[in-house]
Amino acid sequence: DTEVTQTPKHLVMGMTNKKSLKCEQHMGHRAMYWYKQKAKKPPELMFVYSYEKLSINESVPSRFSPECPNSSLLNLHLHALQPEDSALYLCASSPETGYSNQPQHFGDGTRLSIL
Amino acid sequence: SQQGEEDPQALSIQEGENATMNCSYKTSINNLQWYRQNSGRGLVHLILIRSNEREKHSGRLRVTLDTSKKSSSLLITASRAADTASYFCAPAYSSASKIIFGSGTRLSIRP
Numbered sequence: 001d002t003e004v005t006q007t008p009k010h011l012v013m014g015m016t017n018k019k020s021l022k023c024e025q026h027m028g029h030r031a032m033y034w035y036k037q038k039a040k041k042p043p044e045l046m047f048v049y050s051y052e053k054l055s056i057n058e059s060v061p062s063r064f065s066p067e068c069p070n071s072s073l074l075n076l077h078l079h080a081l082q083p084e085d086s087a088l089y090l091c092a093s094s095p096e097t098g099y100s101n102q103p104q105h106f107g108d109g110t111r112l113s114i115l
Numbered sequence: 116s117q118q119g120e121e122d123p124q125a126l127s128i129q130e131g132e133n134a135t136m137n138c139s140y141k142t143s144i145n146n147l148q149w150y151r152q153n154s155g156r157g158l159v160h161l162i163l164i165r166s167n168e169r170e171k172h173s174g175r176l177r178v179t180l181d182t183s184k185k186s187s188s189l190l191i192t193a194s195r196a197a198d199t200a201s202y203f204c205a206p207a208y209s210s211a212s213k214i215i216f217g218s219g220t221r222l223s224i225r226p
Contacts, residue, residue, distance in 0.1 A: 004157070028163075040219075040221075041218075041219075042203055042216035042217060042218060042219050043158065043203075043216050044117070044216075045213055045215075048213065054211070056213060090157055090158070092157075092158075100145055100146070100207030100208070100211065100212055100213055100214050101145060101146060101207065102163075103148065103160035103163055104158075104160060105159035105160070106158040106159070107157050108155075108156050108157045109156075109157055
């Protein structure tokens with residue numbers, strides 16, 4: 001069992017739908033991340049939150065909108081996605097800022113399919 | 116791109132044999148991390164080796180780092196079926212406040 005919980009596990013949506021991905025951790029970690037992973041490729045960083053504030057946005061299209069309501073929760077709001085956005089979306093957390101110096105703990109991801 | 120390169124891209128070995136994966140990176144690093152990903156699952160952190168370390172062990176895992184060659188290797192000894200997974204290196208570049216995952220090695224253990 002992972003300590004980072006992501007819901008839903010699978011999501012199928014049309015290009016005009018609005019949906020949200022959720023991520024929760026109760027390890028007291030203060031940095032949280034969203035990654036996108038295409039099949040047989042490495043994860044690609046999308047966003048980093050540090051102490052509930054957005055600190056890194058890797059030039060992600062505005063149809064992806066992250067939100068960090070509190071230190072345990074991370075959301076990714078989706079709107080007007082394209083078929084190429086179909087991927088595995090992974091959430092991760094790490095204890096503190098200084099993101100590159102600490103191990104990251106990953107959830108099992110949400111498998112997103114855009115029709 | 117600062118993405119590390121791993122070789123081989125795929126590796127198939129007999130159970131009980133050792134598996135070695137290599138990672139090369141571009142510029143100076145603070146540390147280098149290795150992760151495992153089982154099919155359909157998230158990544159699991161295996162080992163973090165700092166730039167001033169040359170070798171690190173964790174159970175059946177041995178990681179080496181050669182900063183002069185900008186390369187690292189992951190050795191899994193006495194492989195088991197459960198080791199079947201993709202393995203990613205993740206250099207933490209000194210110039211960036213994030214890790215960047217390498218291209219990955221897909222390891223298959225034959226019974």
